[in-house]
Amino acid sequence: MHSAVFLIEFGAIILGLGLLGRLAGRLHFSPIPLYLLAGLAFGEGGLLPLGASEEFVAIGAEIGVILLLLMLGLEYTASDLVSNLKTQYPAGLVDFTLNALPGAVAALLLGWGPVAAVVLAGVTWISSSGVIAKVLGDLGRLGNRETPVILSILVLEDLAMAVYLPIITALLAGVSLAAGAVTLAIALAVAGGVLFVALRYGRLISRFVSSDDAEKLLLVVLGLTLLVAGIAQQLQVSAAVGAFLVGIALSGEVAEGTHVLLSPLRDLFAAVFFVFFGLHTDPASIPPVLLPALVLAVITACTKVATGYWAARRAGVGVKGRWRAGGTLVARGEFSIVIAGLAVTAGIEPALGPLATAYVLILVVIGPLTARYAEPLAMRLTKHRTTTAAPQTQVPAGVSAPGIDAGGLGTPVPDASGPDASGDHRGHG
Template identity: 85%
Template sequence: MHSSAVFLIEFGAIILGLGLLGRIAGRLKFSPIPLYLLAGLAFGTGGLLPLGASEEFVAIGAEIGVILLLLMLGLEYTATDLVTNLRTQYPAGLVDAALNALPGAAMALLLGWGPVAAAVLAGVTWISSSGVIAKVLGDLGRLGNRETPVVLSILVLEDLAMAVYLPIITALLAGVGLAAGSLTLAIALGLAGLVLFLALRYGRLISRLVSSDDPEKLLLVVLGLTLLVAGLAQQLQVSAAVGAFLVGIALSGEVAEGAHHLLSPLRDLFAAVFFVFFGLHTDPASIPPVLLPALALAVVTTATKIATGYWAARRAGISAKGRWRAGGALVARGEFSIVIAGLAVTAGIEPSLGPLATAYVLILVMVGPLTARYAEPVAGRLTARRRARGSVAGAAAPDGRLPAPREESLEPLGGSDRV
């Protein structure tokens, strides 16, 4: 009875604290993820007040949080959206992977962590935070801008790549051989292909079978189906998160909208628990030794994400200002970087990887909204200043006077930023 009371007190305090932190983040207009991570650091190993009785329940809640994060992500897209983006925007996806995964892999190898940790850290630095970016774009009123579809296409390709990447990482972390790892990847690709085919061909039928006018029944069916498929995927050595993502893709129309509305509060609750759980397993004393590599990695991958967005927007014919806005919007890392790092922490691959990922995400989840807001005006000022210097350095007129500056627009011909 005493342990039950302690559990209720501890878990109630966690939920209450998360609610208060979320309200503080809302007032300050930034993502609550860094506050959740800091809360986990405060109450975990080496923290101010380590938890005891509720830690096991928090671990289960964290696993459910990852599953719901991927389910809700899948609900955002239809199979048609994914296939269309894959056909038209795959060059941008390849550039994104090359520019942003390689710095993470290189850093892990420079630190002597080995190839498995390099593959994990590559994923941490590669995947942007869809949740943070979507919220920032909404807050800035840019959802109707011409560059926003480019940003969303890159995020869709990253999310689709997760269906391939996560099984590979799961196999590597489990230490399975080449044959078993290839089988795991083949199962994951086959499962993803099958779900996409069924969703394209029979999506309406599947949604009709799941659909219900009663919100309670819809919630139970969708949540139960997701947990069942996630468990079966994990049993097949494929990530449970991938199974949840595929369930979300298979559902469409009114069912997807209804499920999204019903599951959003649960997603937010368990996702917050997941970030706390990750922080609980990170000793605050282990962060200072990796702070410098995390900061260096943050600087490099901020530049590479901006370059990715700029190149992709330029390829799509977006104006110069829109290119900088697209690049700045992609900088934030968040939930999926922590999901990937969490797999490595659970497997015990490299003790310093978790602290470095925590520091890295804490930096970029706060820097990301700033680059989204200020990348374009800063770039505009630098461009104007460089042109002014070029004019001053130009040859003077025969009478000794400098030529009058030309009036140039920073925008190429081709219209508005809005659609």
């Protein structure tokens, strides 16, 4: 009887997620907020709390986090990461300063303490790679000049996760300063070792894992990932970081084949993860934190826009491309929930989970909108301000003035925000 109830519940969850995903696709919308709302509906204090399948959903959620980080690691090679570190680290520092500090300050103002401040800093800092990648594809901007800048910031955030997650794990476990330092040293040593091995022996590792048989490739890669993730978690480094490093170590045809094979599994278990997070958030706990979440969302949306604008300007992208870069980075999603989920599991601050849920729901909805409309809105406001501020002057024939052609007809002269500089020109990505 118990197994029958489990199958009914879990089957209903998967079917519901599929229907929600289809609805999100028709609306050209990220399904993440719908998955979170589904979890809220069937969790503690929801419409119909689950019982028999909750433990299995918890295991599936953990696998979902591991697969998210594995697939993210597959997107990058070790040489790409090293190159990004060398050239784009100033953008990473600006990103951290502008977006992590608001979360930390908000937690302290709410009286949650230093550990919760570090956690909420991570929630507001990390953009959603999954949502942003989908938005770039949907808007046809993969070839724009600002896109490499966006991807570089995302890569730096992902790299920072390899250091940040072990710190969070140690803080949430309540270990001493010395033990936390040891944990961080182990994490850095493991990450550095994997990068070194991937740079020097990546082809050998990929050749060892490689197989023409899709079934064998799937089993070897999935088994290796879960094994490394388990060992990493046993060392208190973080299972997610272990999975990320496995993805980095694989390259070439193996990475491409693994990506194709594991994408459906990742989508399934990642959806289960978002539902699981919602299951452990009481809907009644969200209204009290809705206003702080909204204020924090508005502030960090602006700081992300400023981050993208500054980074694109530093890279020589024109004004339009700068605004597009900033607007695209606004979305938060899977990693913010992963970080908040660690704190919720540890029981650090009861209100942190609801606030993170509301915060992500707001920005995962706003993110695609800012990506689409930040640039035209900024251009319209700038044009209106310029028009109202500039006095009407008469220009004698044959005399040129800034922004006016030599004939004095008022035709704007192309500036640095034209197609090539703004990022409208394709093929530079």
